[in-house]
Structures are given as structure tokens and as C-alpha cells.
Amino acid sequence: MRDLAMRMKYPVASFGGGGNPSAPGEPTDEGDDPGDESEGEQSAGKQQADLEDLAKEHGEAVGSVETLLREAEDPKQLEGLEEEAKRRAKRLRDAVAALPKNAGLRKTLEAAEAATREKVEAMADSLEKLQLGDAKERGDSSMKQIDEARDRAWSSPGADERLDGVATEVQKQLDWIEDLLKKLRKAAAAKAADKVKGVAPREKDLQQKAEKLDDTAEKQSPLPDDVKQLLQQAAKKMKEAAEKLEKGEGDGALEAQKQAQRLLEKARDAARKQEQEPSGNGENGTKSFDDKVDIPPADEHKGPEAFRKRVLEGLKGGAATPKLQDAIKRYAEGLVR
Numbered sequence: 001m002r003d004l005a006m007r008m009k010y011p012v013a014s015f016g017g018g019g020n021p022s023a024p025g026e027p028t029d030e031g032d033d034p035g036d037e038s039e040g041e042q043s044a045g046k047q048q049a050d051l052e053d054l055a056k057e058h059g060e061a062v063g064s065v066e067t068l069l070r071e072a073e074d075p076k077q078l079e080g081l082e083e084e085a086k087r088r089a090k091r092l093r094d095a096v097a098a099l100p101k102n103a104g105l106r107k108t109l110e111a112a113e114a115a116t117r118e119k120v121e122a123m124a125d126s127l128e129k130l131q132l133g134d135a136k137e138r139g140d141s142s143m144k145q146i147d148e149a150r151d152r153a154w155s156s157p158g159a160d161e162r163l164d165g166v167a168t169e170v171q172k173q174l175d176w177i178e179d180l181l182k183k184l185r186k187a188a189a190a191k192a193a194d195k196v197k198g199v200a201p202r203e204k205d206l207q208q209k210a211e212k213l214d215d216t217a218e219k220q221s222p223l224p225d226d227v228k229q230l231l232q233q234a235a236k237k238m239k240e241a242a243e244k245l246e247k248g249e250g251d252g253a254l255e256a257q258k259q260a261q262r263l264l265e266k267a268r269d270a271a272r273k274q275e276q277e278p279s280g281n282g283e284n285g286t287k288s289f290d291d292k293v294d295i296p297p298a299d300e301h302k303g304p305e306a307f308r309k310r311v312l313e314g315l316k317g318g319a320a321t322p323k324l325q326d327a328i329k330r331y332a333e334g335l336v337r
Helices: 002-009 039-072 082-095 109-128 132-150 159-191 193-197 200-220 225-246 250-276 304-317 322-336
Strands: none
Touching: 039 159, 039 193, 039 200, 039 225, 039 250, 082 109, 082 159, 109 132, 109 159, 132 159, 159 193, 159 250, 193 225, 193 250, 200 225, 200 250, 225 250
16 A cells, blocks of 8 residues: 555656656666767767867967968058048048938838948048958948848839949949058068968868868768868868968968868858757657647547546455445545545
């Protein structure tokens, strides 16, 4: 009887026909065992870790080249450009002078035009201070905002022409900034040529790591096709960057490095997605989210009352005398109440 009470007080759900014989609160022998992980899963985990490390290391290599080129820049090359920069900044402000200042309601043409004015004026401020890198970024952002405003221009006659005029002026100043930046970078690259050559062995080593990761995966646990292709493309760009670094071509090397880094990060993100997504095909007994689940009709539901009835009938069946049956019934009712 005490055993019955314990079982009913600490019920053990039995899915699939089995239950846990352990006493309440005690640890069980069941559960995930790290040793049960397949060799394929272990290999895939190591590939993911190696890819994460590679993307991080290569990002640091890109940063080192950027630092060398930035340190080689000569501010004196911008001397004499202050007045020209101010004139160009004024043209930008004049181009957006007719646009509204206040945003108004969101997702309206007025709001989009106000955001365009704000971004273009921010570009003008940076240009006037000869902060060319910042001015370029703000100019690119302005062009995107202009495209967004154009999507809403149908609601106002003449809005398209107004925005076209702004876009023309922003692009004109972007072209001037980019041309100037190219000249500055070329001069900086020539000055830092000997120093950037020292980064070439590191870039080559990272390229070989990428190739080794691909080769090892092919033998042990092949990478998903999209990850494999991205990794191979990244390795090619890293090879190109290493060759340019060996020649002291810092500006060209940096561009190839950045392309390689973008490819590595795409490969890393794709691998993460593959690892997080369920198989979705029902293999190995795993149900997919798309699998149909049978829901029993209401008339098949067996609720607590049915369970109570089964318990009481089972207990009464084993009693020898009516007096004992009544005692058992009262006891059991107290348990399942």
C-alpha cells in the first residue's frame, strides 16, 4: 500500500512503454552521453570552430594592413583643398534646401525627404572638414535614402525631379571624394610598401589554412556546398592579396583582403545556419516541423475521471471483504482527489 502511495505521489510518465525505476529526486542513468556523439558530428563541430577562428584571424590581418596605410597617410596632401571642400559642401546644402526639415509622419514622402536632407547635410559637414572617409560613407547612405524617397515620390507631382537633382549633386561630390581618396591611398601605399610586405607571410599562411580546412573536410566530413564554394573563393582572394602584399601594393592588397574577409564571414554564417537548422526530413526518427501531427478527436480523450475509475476498480477487485473494500476505497479516493 505504501508503495502504491509513493507511485501515485511521484508519477513517472511512460512514453514509449518504459519508465524510470529510480526513486524520486535521484539521478537517472538516462540522458545524453557526450561519448555517444558520432565521429561525423565531432568533425563538423571542429570544422565550425576552425572556420570561426580563420575568419577572426583574417579580420585581424586586414586590420593590420589598414593601420599601416593609415599611418602612412600624409595630412599635408590635403593642404590647399579647404576652400574647394567648403564650396562643394555648400552645393550639397543648396541641393537639399527645398526639402522639409521635419520628418512628420513615418513612411511618408515628407519623412523620407526630411531624412534625405539630414543625411546630405551630414555629408556636407564631413566634407567641409576634409573628413573624406566619413564623407564618403555619409554620401553612400544619402544615395540609399534618396532611393527610398523615390519609392514614395508618386504621391507628389514634381518630387521625382526634385530628388533627381539631389542625387546628381551627391553623386558628383562622391566622385570627387573617391578620386581624391584613391590618390591619397596610392601615395600612402607607396610610402608603406616595405612595411606591408611584412604582412604577406601571414596572409599566405591564412590562405593555406583555408585550403587545408577544405581538404580535411573533404576527407572526413564534407562541408555543405555553399560553405565549400565560399571558402574556396575566399582562399583565392587571400592568395591574390598575399601576392600583392609581396609586391608592396598595399592598396590593391587591402581590397583583395576585404573581399576575402566578406567571403569568409559568409561561409562562417552559412555554416552556423546549417548547424542550427533541424534536419527537417524526419531522418533518424526526428520529426520535421512540417510533419503532420495527428490530433485525437474530443471523444477519445480520457481525462482524470477515467483514471480515477480505473484505480478504484483495480483496488476493489483484490479486496477480500466488503469492510476492507470500503477502507481501500476511502484511502484511494484521498490519493486521486
